[in-house]
Amino acid sequence: MANLPLANIFNRKTRTTVGILAVALGVALVLVLVGLAHGSLDETADRIKNVGADIIFQAPGSSPFLAINSGVVDVRLGARLLDVPGVAAAAPVLTGRLTSLKGKQKLVMIFGVDEMTYNQVGNGIEIVEGRGLEEPADLIVDTVLAAADGIKVGDVLPIMNRDFTVVGICKAGAGVRIFMGITDMQTATAQPGKASLFFLKVGDDSTVAEAAAALEARFEGYQITALEGFSEAMKENALGLTEFISALSLFAAVISYLVILLAMYTTIIERTREIGILKALGASKMFIIRLVMVESFLICVMGVVAGFVISVLGRSAILTFFPTLTVDLIPRWFMMSAILGISGGLLGALYPAYRAAKLDPVEALNFE
C-alpha cells in the first residue's frame, strides 16, 4: 500500500532529521538530567550506607544531606551515646564541603573523622596506598577522585586556607571522597569540639530498631535514621527534586511540541499543493489529519529512539569526562521520556494537521 507519511519522511531528509534531533534532545535531556539527579542522590546515599554503620544520629532539624550540616552537636555527646543500650560504637563526624579542588570548580564533600572510632562503626577507611590519618594536616583521598584529578600520595592540596598533605588513597564507595582529622576540620571551620553527626554501630545483643527506640527515648527530638532507609529519606527530603524533574519533563515536552509544530507547519505550507491533490482525489479532513499525525508520530518515535541512544552515549561521555558524577538511566524514565516526547510532538502536530484539513482544495491546487 502507498505509505505517504513514510515517503515524505524519507524524501524530506533535512526536515525529518531536524524533527528527530529535536525530539531526541528533549528525551535525552530528561533521561540524562533525571539520571544525574537520581544518580547523585543514590550514589551519595550508597556511599553513606557503605560506611557500614547502623544509625546516623543528628541534632534536631538536621538534613539527611550530610554536607549541609554544620557542627551542631558536641563531640562529648559520644560518651553518652555509648551508654544507650544497644549502641556499641559511636564515631563523631564533622562534615565540610569544597567548591573547588586543584583549581577546578567542583563540589566535594569532606568528612572530618576520628579514624579510630570511624573504623569501629563500620567498614572503616580502607587504605589502598599510603597510610591513614596520623598527623595534623593529613588528608586521605578516595581512588575515584585521585584518578579524576591526578592526585597522588605526597601531593599538597590547599584546602580551607590551609595546606594538607595527601597521605593515603582509600578505596572509593564508603563515606565521602576526602577525609581529614576531625580536629583539623574543627579548626578549619572554627567549630572546636563540634560534630555534625555520629555514626553508630549497634551491638550483637540488640537490633537496630531496639537501639533506635532507646536513642529516641533518651534523646528526645534528635534525628535518628537507620542507614537501611537512608536512601529513601534523602529522596524524600531532597528539596525541589520533584519540582526539578517536573520542570525538566515539561521542558522536554515543550521542545518536542514546538519543534514538531514548526516542522509540520512548514511542511504543510510546503505541501499545500500535495494536500490539494489529495483533497481533489476525495480525501476527507480526517484522512488529511491522520496523514499529518502519522508522519509526526513516526518522527517522534524515531526521535525517542535517537534520544535513548544519545542518552546512553551521553552517560558514557559524562562518566568518561566527569568520573566523580553518577548517571542512573532509570528504566521507568525511558518510558516517561518516550511518552513526553511523543505526546509533545503529537500535540505540536495537531494545529498543522487541522490547518491542512481545512485547506480549500481549489486554493491548494493553485498554490505555487
Added chain:
Amino acid sequence: MSQRRAVLKTIALRKVYRTGSLDVPALQGIDMEIKAGEFVSIMGPSGCGKTTLLQILGGLSAPTSGQVFIDGVDLASVSDAVRTRMRCLKIGFVFQRFNLLSTLTVQANIEIARQIYGGEPVTRDEVGDLLEIVHLRHKLDYKPLELSVGEQQRVAIARALVNKPAMILADEPTGNLDSRNSEQVLRLLSDLNREKQQTIVMITHNPEAAEMGNRVIEMLDGQIRSHGTVAELVEEPERARSQAR
C-alpha cells in the same frame, strides 16, 4: 443516447466571486445535462468560466446558487464532507498539471486514490492492468519526475480510473503537452469513452482537442453560448446558439 441516465445535471448554476466590495460573476445560470457514456468538451476562451464550472461539477467548490446533480445527488445542497465523499466515489480528475504526488512511485500514486476511496486495497496486478490501458505497465516503480510529461499525464488518467468513477473531469489535459503527447492523451480519452463507455467531461480551449468529444459546449462570459457536435457548431452556429438559449 437520450435513453441513457443523466450522470450530471446543472440547473441555473451561478457562481459569484467577491473581490473586496466587488462581485465578479463567473457563472451566470448554467443549465446542462451530461448522460452516461458521453464525451463532452467544454470550450471557451480564457476567463469564460469553464474552470470554475469544472470545479463546481467536481465538488471542489460550491456554487453561489443553483443546483448540480451528480448521479442524482445535489452537490450544492450537501455538506462539505458529503461533497468530498461524492468526489471520491463518483469523479476522477485529470488536471492540466498532472498533479501526481512526487514522493510516491507510479504504483503508489494509483494506490493512494484507492486508499482514499476505502475498501479493498488495489493489488499490484490491478495497478499493472490500469497502467496497461495507458501503455505504462513497465513504469510501475518509477517516480513521477522520472517520467516524461506525457507519461505523467497518462499515469494521472490511470489514477482517475482506479475507483471506476461515474465521470472523468479533465481540465485542459493537453495544456502542458506537446502535440505528439497531446494526441496520445486525447486518443486515450477517446478510446476510454468508446471502448469502456467512460463518461468524460473535458475542458479545453483547443478546438482540435474539443473535436474528440461527441458533444461540445461552448462557453462565453459565464454562460453557455452554444452546444452540439463540432460539425453542428461549425456548420449551423446559429441553430446551436438558439438550442443553448
